[in-house]
Amino acid sequence: MTYHLSASPTTVRLKRYTKTEQSEILGDSADPFGVADAGLTWLPKDDHFGIRQEGRLVAHAGLLRLPISIGGLDTEVVGVGGVAVAPDLRGRGLARLVVTAALDHARTMGPQNGLLFCRPPLVPLYQRLGWRTLDQDVHVEQSGGLVIMPLRTMWTPLHNGANWPDGAVRLRSLPM
Numbered sequence: 574m575t576y577h578l579s580a581s582p583t584t585v586r587l588k589r590y591t592k593t594e595q596s597e598i599l600g601d602s603a604d605p606f607g608v609a610d611a612g613l614t615w616l617p618k619d620d621h622f623g624i625r626q627e628g629r630l631v632a633h634a635g636l637l638r639l640p641i642s643i644g645g646l647d648t649e650v651v652g653v654g655g656v657a658v659a660p661d662l663r664g665r666g667l668a669r670l671v672v673t674a675a676l677d678h679a680r681t682m683g684p685q686n687g688l689l690f691c692r693p694p695l696v697p698l699y700q701r702l703g704w705r706t707l708d709q710d711v712h713v714e715q716s717g718g719l720v721i722m723p724l725r726t727m728w729t730p731l732h733n734g735a736n737w738p739d740g741a742v743r744l745r746s747l748p749m
């Protein structure tokens with residue numbers, strides 16, 4: 574039987590996204606996101622978006638609302654995480670597609686801005702998708718207390734005119 578890639582893959586809301594679904598996309602490597610060195614504990618995401626091709630899950634992006642303090646004011650952001658594309662299908666726009674669909678949903682969630690953490694080599698990719706770097710220390714919670722996020726922090730406006738306020742940034746939860 575010959576399998577053809579769907580000409581225009583569509584993104585769907587996933588009912589579940591566990592280690593099993595993540596392995597379906599990324600395989601079983603110990604550190605598929607390349608962030609183990611940071612030694613951080615991460616939050617699972619609440620809402621999951623995925624792309625299936627021929628029944629196989631090939632891409633994912635997750636979302637959750639997070640409390641954050643910016644310049645001493647408490648607010649919320651939509652955290653984006655777990656962005657993943659199957660290794661054999663990278664470079665074909667699947668991350669763009671699944672992140673765009675996740676952000677379309679994020680715009681219905683209330684917060685003004687989206688937030689993500691990524692390894693430095695991924696900054697140009699997310700910039701290409703409209704994200705901006707936050708060039709300041711960002712504190713996040715860990716079991717032992719606050720730590721400075723060692724990865725790069727990026728944000729994107731979810732609504733017209735949304736800006737990132739000035740001031741110290743403290744995520745009032747584990748990172749996502």
Ligand SMILES: CC(C)(COP(=O)(O)OP(=O)(O)OC[C@H]1O[C@@H](n2cnc3c(N)ncnc32)[C@H](O)[C@@H]1OP(=O)(O)O)[C@@H](O)C(=O)NCCC(=O)NCCS
Pocket residue numbers: 605606607655656657658659662663664665666667668669670690691692694695697698699701702
């Ligand atoms: C990071 C990852 C999700 C990217 O998936 P992908 O499907 O290859 O990405 P896309 O093809 O959708 O690329 C997105 C955009 O970034 C651009 N891009 C990719 N690499 C780039 C680079 N180094 N510099 C600038 N732009 C880049 C692409 O051209 C594309 O832009 P376009 O749509 O305008 O052409 C994938 O490599 C992956 O799963 N990595 C392992 C898990 C991981 O590290 N996830 C990130 C967690 S933050």
